[in-house]
Amino acid sequence: MAPTSETLTAERILEATEEVLRRHGPAKATVVDVARALGVSHGSVYRHFRTKAALREAVTKRWLDRTSEALSGIVAEDRDPEGRLRDWLRTLFEAKRRKAGDDPELFATYTVLTDENGTAVGEHLADLTAQLTRIVRAGAEAGSFETTDPEATARAVFHATGRFHDPCHAREWERPGVEEEFTAVVDLLVRGLRGR
Template sequence: MASADTPLTLGRVLTTAEDVIRRFGPAKATVVDVAKALGVSHTAVYRHVATKAQLRDLVVARWAEATMPPLRAVAARTDPSPQRLRELFDVLIAVKRRRAIDDPELFAAYRTLAADAQSVAAAHVGELIELAASVIRAGVKDGAFRSVDPVRTARAILFATSRFHHPAHAAEWIDLTIDVAYNDVWKLLMQGLCNGDSST
């Protein structure tokens, strides 16, 4: 824990906000509650966040950003497009499941907070779609995928696989048959997207 004379930064505010939410739930994601946990005045916290809504948006944005680096890394590779697209979604699913297991309190709170942080959630989904679209675009160019609209197709795949990675379905992830269902859905999607033997 930081000492009382540690400079108050936005990073400290958000780390403390996450801890408060983890311990007491999303209702405590307020400037006053975070200030109490930091041992400072709420005025000091207001120098970094203007409102409770902004504080919650920043917490959601930080949580979402932490899921992205491994996904960006997969999308940036030059592996064959069908394998890369599958790995992109495999990694997305693994990241979400790991966070649900490792930090269940914050994961559950994120679901509640994200419902109010609509612009942040939309930006997160938008980046996921663009990462998938970049892989699809490459696959169309090299002939592995049919001639499709990359963005619309990426959005359709994201929504078609939402049961396996969207936090609203987290309770279903303990189902022992869920990976079989994911594989079946993926094969069906790739039958529509891939040319020739690329779907295997």
């Protein structure tokens, strides 16, 4: 058997932390719970994450990164910017909706965690806006979008679609008609991007 010190990676700790958070909720979950779930001392956990706050921030970042990574592939695709923009927005909506719908307790837990980890959230939003900026810039260069400031335009698109990715709207994501609402907003934005 391999010694624990070799197998106890940051990733394994984060996996266990997510499981502990799911089970105990964000108010009650402790580092001791995480250590117990892994069968290690809490000192071993602290060697990877110096404080409980650092561990909570890391697990939040990991959760947020899962969404960004799924989207970055669309940004890199070699095809028309409008199609990429539509797919990117739809994939973002679907990813968030799946997170909220498939595992509501974990989603509620991460809503608490994102509230206390402003930096991780800020970086996540900056990352998403940067991805969207790349698509908008590609569209401007190809002449299909009309904008002199792709970054500001990308931010406007991100804000205008907030109803379909901001967790504060999660309750609305399962309502009948939300698909049509999403399409209507995206169609209007795409028309705005095309300019006149």
